[in-house]
Amino acid sequence: MEHDGCPAQPGAHREFPHRDAVGFPELDEVFRQPRRFLAAERFPRAEGLFPELRTGxxxxxxxxxxLYFTGRRDDLYKERGFRVSATEVEAAARRVEGVTDAAVLTPGPRTGGRAVLTAVTGLDPSDVLDGMRGFIEEYKIPRRCVPVAALPTNSNGKVDRRALADLADVSVSTNRKE
Known part of the structure; x- marks a missing residue:
């Protein structure tokens, strides 16, 4: 959906709202949080339909x-003046032959203010970054890749990014030219 509420054109990268929670009582509380919904006066809806839920x-x-899912609002970061989705970068890295898994450490004090790709691979880090060129725009490719034996996970099976930052020792140099 475009920012004015009109349907997005094919190829446009946009937030997509969700509608209709019939049969999902666990969403009752979410539907009571008005800030998560698109304003009704801006985005009219058919009579009887649920408002559109903004999930990010x-x-x-x-x-x-x-529809192709490319990421979440909370996994977006700014790199070289562009908004980049960590999910999209990770997916591109996983498509490189020889990479079995990948995770992005978003820019922050521990990463020197730059995104860092961590990859489970036996490849040279620069080969991983070069291999991503066929799958993602150049400006989205991190400048640094750190190979790791495995991505640490938490009790929910999600990547533990704090432990990953410790494991990757991300405070050193780059693998790519600025």
Whole structure:
């Protein structure tokens, strides 16, 4: 959906709202939080439909109307003046032959203010970054890749990014030219 409420054009990368929680009582509390919904006066809806829930999910539609999930608002970071989705960068890294898993450490004090890709691979870090060129725009490719034996996970099975930052020792030099 475009910012004015009109449907997004194919190829546009936009937030997509969700509608209709019938059969999901666990969402009752979410539907009581008005700030999570698009304003009704800006985005009219058909009578009887639920308001549109803003989950922070982003994606793009292709020419055939298929929706591709590309990331979440809370995984976006700014790199070289552009908004980049960590999910999209990780997916591109996983497509490089020889990379079995990947995670991005978003810019912060521990990363020298730059995104750092961590990859489970036996490849040279510069080969991983170069290999990503066929799958993602150049400006989205991190300047640094740190190979790790495995991505640490928490009790929910999600990547433990604090432990990963410790494991990767991200406070040193770059692998790519600025």
């Amino acid at each position: 999910d982003y994606g793009r539609l292709d020419e055939d109307g298929y």
